[in-house]
Amino acid sequence: MYSWGNYDDTLYTHYKNPQDHEKHLERLKVLVTEAETTGGGKVPPGLYAEYGYALYEAGRMDEAVIFFGKEKEKWPESAVIMDKMTRNVQRQEEIRKSQTTKDTGSTPEPGGQKQ
Amino acid sequence: MNRKPAAVFVSILAFLAVSGCATAPKKDLTAFKSENPRSVLVIPVVNKTVEVNAADYFLSTLSMPVAERGYYVFPVDVVKHLLENDGLADSAMVHGADTMKLCNLFGADSVLYVSIERWDAQYLVLTTQVTVAFDYTIKGCKTGDTLWNHKQTMVYSPQNQGGGGGVGALVAMAINAAMTKAMPNYMPLARQANGMAFKYPDGPGFPSGPYHPDYMKDLATSK
Numbered sequence: 001m002y003s004w005g006n007y008d009d010t011l012y013t014h015y016k017n018p019q020d021h022e023k024h025l026e027r028l029k030v031l032v033t034e035a036e037t038t039g040g041g042k043v044p045p046g047l048y049a050e051y052g053y054a055l056y057e058a059g060r061m062d063e064a065v066i067f068f069g070k071e072k073e074k075w076p077e078s079a080v081i082m083d084k085m086t087r088n089v090q091r092q093e094e095i096r097k098s099q100t101t102k103d104t105g106s107t108p109e110p111g112g113q114k115q
Numbered sequence: 116m117n118r119k120p121a122a123v124f125v126s127i128l129a130f131l132a133v134s135g136c137a138t139a140p141k142k143d144l145t146a147f148k149s150e151n152p153r154s155v156l157v158i159p160v161v162n163k164t165v166e167v168n169a170a171d172y173f174l175s176t177l178s179m180p181v182a183e184r185g186y187y188v189f190p191v192d193v194v195k196h197l198l199e200n201d202g203l204a205d206s207a208m209v210h211g212a213d214t215m216k217l218c219n220l221f222g223a224d225s226v227l228y229v230s231i232e233r234w235d236a237q238y239l240v241l242t243t244q245v246t247v248a249f250d251y252t253i254k255g256c257k258t259g260d261t262l263w264n265h266k267q268t269m270v271y272s273p274q275n276q277g278g279g280g281g282v283g284a285l286v287a288m289a290i291n292a293a294m295t296k297a298m299p300n301y302m303p304l305a306r307q308a309n310g311m312a313f314k315y316p317d318g319p320g321f322p323s324g325p326y327h328p329d330y331m332k333d334l335a336t337s338k
Contacts, residue, residue, distance in 0.1 A: 001326065004179055011175035011192055012302065015168070045182050045326075046190035053193045077154035077187035080222025085193070 003039025005031045007047065025054040032067075045075050049082065061089050144321060147262040148334060150255035152224035153325050154187040156217060159195050159206035161230040166301075169234040170206060173249070173305050177229065180309040184320065185327025189221055197221075218256035225262060228252040233268070234301060241289055244272040247304050251312055253321065263321045267312040269304055 010031060014024045028051040035043040052067030065086050072082040157177050162170040174191055182188045201220070203209045209217070210228055217226050233248035248268040255262045313320040316333050323329040 001183055001185075008175045008179060008302070008306075012172055014192070015171035015175065044178070045187045046178055046193075049190035049193050053190070053196065071190075075187050077222070077224070078189065081189065081193075081197075 001042065002044035003035040003042040004044050005034050005039075007031060007044065011050075021054070021057060025051075025058055028054050043074065045078075046071070048074065049078065049085075052085070056085070056089060061093050065089050142263065142265075142319060142321075144263065146255065146258075146260055147253070147321050150225065150257050150262055152186065152253075152255060152262070154189065154222075154224045155181050155253065156189045156194065156221050156223035156226045157181065157191050158209050158217065158226060158228065159198065161206045161210050161228075162234075164231055164234040166231075166234045169231050169301070172302065173229065173231055173234075176302065176305045176309055177227070180306075180313045181227065182326075184313055184315070185324030185330055187324075187326070189223060194221065214254045214259045215256065224256050226254050226256070228254065232266075241285065242272055244270060245301065245304060246270045247301060247308055249305075249308055249312070265312050265319045267308045267319075269308045269311070271304055 010024070010027045013027070014020065032043065032047060032051050035041070035047060048067045048071035052064045052071065055067060056064035068082045068085045071078050157174070160170040160174045174195070178188045178191055198204070198209055203212060214226055217223070230250045231247070232250055233246050235246055237244045237246070246268070248266065251265045251267065252261055253263040254260065311318060315321060315323070322334050323332070
């Protein structure tokens with residue numbers, strides 16, 4: 001029913017090399033793009049969320065929120081968890097912004113922020 | 116006959132004989148039908164074997180077959196991370212946690228518990244036999260009760276066909292065994308086991324979910 005591409009291999013590869021964030025992100029992006037285009041929009045459940053999470057881990061917060069929103073829109077069953085993820089990102093962004101204004105001169109890496 | 120180079124090559128490529136376990140009696144799906152879940156939360160897999168990475172590998176194969184049955188499947192990797200953040204890094208702890216708590220945390224309708232009972236290769240002189248066994252249980256979020264359970268065992272071994280044998284065939288078998296030993300690849304076997312386990316109505320699986328064209332139509336097939 002869905003355009004999975006090599007979804008399971010992508011996860012499998014990520015579990016094998018958990019530090020391989022950038023490549024994992026890139027692979028997920030390919031899966032999303034393929035499902036939306038050649039896959040005729042048959043994006044499988046969970047894929048937008050997995051991509052959103054990889055973006056979040058990379059510190060690309062605005063994009064992460066967009067993909068959590070896409071997951072929720074396509075799959076209402078995911079609403080509880082996607083809302084939670086979105087709030088989580090927004091909270092971290094607020095913390096980051098307040099710290100950036102306090103520590104003038106230092107611009108922290110997005111995503112590298114730990115409280 | 117089998118000694119032709121091409122034939123030997125073909126047997127090195129190993130056509131694999133796959134055998135499932137005997138057909139189980141029809142399952143009682145009354146509870147499943149009455150809860151009628153739309154979504155399945157696939158939680159990290161419990162590994163009862165010595166194969167260290169088996170749980171993560173197997174987890175990656177579960178979303179596809181369950182989603183293709185017509186259910187919303189929560190993103191397994193996101194779920195795994197969120198559980199870790201919640202102090203549930205160990206899958207045995209997740210499986211031991213209150214089902215309702217898991218349901219509420221994710222807003223799920225049901226939870227799929229999977230444990231790996233066997234995941235091993237038996238190295239014989241001229242062949243390698245790989246065995247996997249999985250236990251699948253779905254619990255409902257309305258009651259916490261078990262809605263469906265299935266145990267799936269799969270064995271696969273390189274097919275040693277052709278009674279003639281001869282040196283060529285023996286060499287092929289030995290190469291085959293060595294290859295399997297060097298790099299046993301369980302992923303295809305895991306996918307096959309899932310395929311058998313979730314098959315419905317002519318299999319031990321469960322009725323189609325809301326995203327499947329057969330939703331509400333295949334309910335009557337098994338009583």
